[in-house]
Amino acid sequence: MNELDIIKIISKNLSYSNGVEKGIGDDCAVFKFENQHLVVTTDMMFKSTHFPSILTPFQIGMRVVTANVSDIAAMCAKPLGMVISMGFDNPKKTFIDEMSKGINFISKEYGCPIAGGDTNKAPELTLSGTAFGITDNPIYRGGIIGEDICITGDVGKVNCALKLLEMKDKGILGNIEFEKTMSEFPRIMKKLAEPKARVKEGLLLNKIITSCCDISDGLSKDLNYTGNFEINSKNLLNSVSREVIEFCEKFDMDLLKTVLNSGEEFELLFTTPDFKKAEEKLKDINSVTKIGKVVESGKTVDGISVELEGYVHKW
Amino acid sequence: MNELDIIKIISKNLSYSNGVEKGIGDDCAVFKFENQHLVVTTDMMFKSTHFPSILTPFQIGMRVVTANVSDIAAMCAKPLGMVISMGFDNPKKTFIDEMSKGINFISKEYGCPIAGGDTNKAPELTLSGTAFGITDNPIYRGGIIGEDICITGDVGKVNCALKLLEMKDKGILGNIEFEKTMSEFPRIMKKLAEPKARVKEGLLLNKIITSCCDISDGLSKDLNYTGNFEINSKNLLNSVSREVIEFCEKFDMDLLKTVLNSGEEFELLFTTPDFKKAEEKLKDINSVTKIGKVVESGKTVDGISVELEGYVHKW
Structure with a gap:
């Protein structure tokens, strides 16, 4: 049984949907609200499955906010606020203090105040956030042929950082080598530890793009939301950072696969009839790369079919 | 360390509150939006701490919805929708099927559609709901002197039901006696297994009451939200159901204490300058009992001081 099986059973049973504009199946649920749209997302995280060991309590706090707000950004909506439920197995004052400081710091950066929550006893650290935002024009997943x-921004760093942690955990890299590699590739671990939700980007792009999602499961999985596609690897790799290229060379990793399967990047993946305008809009805050086209049939990179990959919970 | 210590640390750190009308410290967080108020609440539940063993999967589904929607009812707001994050340790098709049917059944009854969620691996069954509602007049906790x-409705049944389960678990009642007692007091276990959120009551009371909360931690704790109070036990006990009175007699329990410390009843506790009107408004759907008055000083039942009780998570 995997999470897709579970979602199938649940979706079938949740037939009551009075007043819901968009239910299960996008970055956010959407409700019509006065003359606007309320977009809502929820993301639950468990210590053992969601938080890389390298994260500080402050960064754990940042991450639960970022993961949720990123879905608001993916609807090109303005964050309104968030609530966070917390479960603790063994709560320590310093941990809670640092974590909540991280939550507050990043919520301010996103303009997304934390307005409430719930605290509980739990078998392990459990954080469940729900963020909501407002927009007059929610941008859904999708894609129009020809766009x-x-x-x-760029993707790939998170996958490299996870590889680096794995090499340490498996003893392939000793502590000294690990630290040395970390300082050689500082932006790689930084992206894993402190990814950012692209709120400003989403708001600026709202009126000039036709579909959007955030890159949370990895491009190769998230690209499926656009329908059929032709990706040009040269264009895609042009956007990749020097650190990722050098890291892949150093550790003999396939650069394209590393980039395609890098999850929790929280960059925006979107389709537009006007790439130039998108690039112009974001010129002061982030780069934009045209990586391919929406096509009538086939899901290809340089003409070769790609498989759905990315992370799916399994039991 | 208990949850009040944790909430204190977190509340101090969450200083960013731009646009929040009401943050931590009421049944719901409140945001001003156009000419309305969006009310939001979140409630996280773990199998080992939140779900009595007697609950069926269908009833577990109902409960996560009811616990959240009850906070919307306590603001006297209209439910708009809900999202539910789920963590499973060992997901079984029949369990998920039944649970989601329970969720759908009750969400329809409340007019509160489930519009999204998140599924995860977890150390034990974990359900975290976030419900939203709308009102032009959110009713907060509080109370005006003299009201x-x-x-x-009535309270006490849940406490009796928990006592009955405890007697079974401790072997004080054998299986046959337990079943016999269950059938002798059918409404007691029903209230534990299938409590209802008082959505209709909240909406009808909105313009004629000045404060409201739901009875989730037990009257003796929840009464503190009204400020100072004088409770008249005779009036309170007049509202108690015959089953609770007989159950307390049979098992030699203090009736008043049982009633005062019965949590998760989800009835509304409110203050009003016009009891008669409140009673009249609800006459077709629920009873209303005047149990006391808001006073200038002291927290008393029949003139005797009462202590804060009710459930607080401790580690």
Whole structure:
């Protein structure tokens, strides 16, 4: 049984949907609200499955906010606020203090105040956030044939950082080598530890793009939301940072696969009829790369079919 | 360390509150939006701490919805929708099917559609709901001196049901006696297994009451939200159901204490300058009992000081 099986059973049973504009199946649920749309998302995290060991309590706090707000950004909506439920197995004052400082710091950066929550006893640290936002024009997943497929920023760092942690955990890298590699590739671990939700980007792009999602499961999985696609690897790799290229060379990793399967990047993946305008809009805050096109049939990179990958919970 | 210590640390750190009308410290967080108020609440539940063993999967589904929607009812707001994050340790098709049917059944009854969620691996069954509602007049906790303190329906059954389960678990009652007692007091276990959120009551009371909360931690704790109070036990016990009275007699339990410390009843506790009107408004759907008055000083039942009780998570 995997999470897709579970979602199938649940979706079938949740037939009551009075007043819901968009239910299960996008970055956010959407409700009509006065003359606006209320967009809502929820993301639950458990210590053992969601938080890399390298994260500080402050960064754990940042992450639960970022993961939720990123879905608001993916609807190109303005954050309104958030609530966070917390479960603790063994709460320590310093941990809670640092974590809540991280939550507050990043919520301010996003303009998304934390307005409430719930605290509980739990078998392990459990954080469940729900963020909501407002927009007059929610941007859904999708894609129109012929449009350009674009991403903000660059992807790949998170996958490299996870590889680095794995090499340490498996003893392939000793502590000294690990630390040395960390300082050689500082931006890689930083992106894993402190990814950012692209709120400003989403708001600026709202009126000039036709579909959007955040890159949370990895491009190769998230690209499926655009329908069929042709990706040009040269264009995609042009956006990749030097650190990722050098890291892949150093550790003999396939660069394209590393980039395609890098999850929790929280950059925006969108389609637009006007790439130039998107690039112009974001010129002061982030890069935009045209990585391919929405096409009538086939899901290809340089003409070769790609498989759905990315992370799916399994039991 | 208990949850009040945790909430204190977190509340101090969450200083960013731009646009929040009401943050931590009421049944719901409140945001001003256009000419309305969006009310939001979140409630996280773990199998080992929140779900009595007697609950069926269908009833577990109902409960996570009811616990959240009850906070919307306590603001006298109209439910708009809800999202539910779920963590499973060992997901079984039949369990998920039944649970989601329970969720759908009750969400329809409350007019509160489930519009999204998140599924995860977890150390034990974990359900975290966030419900939203709308109102032009959110009713907060509080109370004005001289006003009547009232409750909808009756309380006490949940405490009796928990006592019955405890007697079974401790072997004080054998299986046959347990089943016999269950059938002798059918409404007691029903209230534990299938409590209802008082959505209709909240909406009808909105313009004629000045404060409201739901009875979730037990009257003796929840009464503190009204400020100072004088409770008249005779009036309170007049509202108690015959089953609770007989159960307490049979098992030699203090009736008043049982009633005062019965949590998760989800009835509304409110203050009003016009008890008669409140009673009249609810006459077709629920009883209303005047149990006391908001006073200038002291927290008393029949003139005797009462201590804060009710459930607080401790580690």
